[in-house]
Amino acid sequence: MPIRVAIFEDNKLVRDSFEAILNGTDGFICTGSFSSCNSLVHDVKRSQPDVILMDIEMNGINGIEATKTIKQEFPSIKILIQTVFEDDDKVFSAICAGASGYMLKKTSPAKLIEATREVYEGGAPMSPGIASKVLTLFQKFAPPEPKSPDYESSNLSKREKEILLLMMEGDNFHAIAKKLFLSYDTVRTHVRSIYKKLHVASVNQAIVKAFKQRLI
Template identity: 50%
Template structure:
């Protein structure tokens, strides 16, 4: 029985790094690099022509930055998960990437096996982050002076609240399905309803709103 491939399109300006990541992907069972580009020029055209499941995006790209590229991807391909990678730990860039719609954030120092695990997780609906990045994100939420939305009753069902809580904990759709003893499609359906009720379009927005409004 063949393993379903997770097809990854890579945007990385440094040639050696790009070729190294390509090799890691193509040598890992269940993964393939469906495209590798040195910049984000003609981004929409490249994504349209690529057969992809996940975008792996360097935050520091020439011309159109990785953060700008994420925002474009969110406008054109709202369901495509984007995993950011960087050598930086700057809080402003992390926050900007998350606000733009990134689904996860990895340091380039991450070992290859963890890279592959993170790509698999984001493909399954999770929001992987390197531990040092996750710590910074939690710190930002803790110290960010944000107002609670005026509307606090979103009419979430008990099951939707339960799933939202697991999303806040960083679980992927697959892990949520296993934990709640329901199938993947049911989780996906509940998440779509959560997005609609919270007026958000991605996991990061849902998690941010849940934390701000103490929904879980």
């Protein structure tokens, strides 16, 4: 079963060229190519792609807005951003919008095909300079090491904090048990101590409390 790819790209030449390359490569099929995002949701619904090649610089709705929309409506579709520029702002927005990869337009067709496959397989191909920017941005934004005073004073043990964190990721008890290599019942026991310490009585309330008090 070939990888279904849709293209959103201003430039007709580039668009047609991509389409030709994809259809000419074993294991790929271009199920749609569009010059704008004006009927984005409709177009995506019709072409049912696994991966979308998204130009970032487009008239009307730009590639980043489009990426956000697509990720909201079709979270499982992977999006590979294509751009001529590599400024921090664009990279940052694209990733926050939910892009799975970020390639410069100067990339060779062969590498683009390879990147498309990598995206499809759950990877995150990025042109070298981009990857480096991402790491820098990451270091800049990630580790403010928040640890509010409540976090310490909440008396949650290390294990309990781990579990609360996973609860805040949306994991259920079975998933947590699996991730932490614990038995289901052990997780439930820990959850009960969390409830006791936070004075709550459900996942629901524990998460709310954790968020509101910036506990994590």
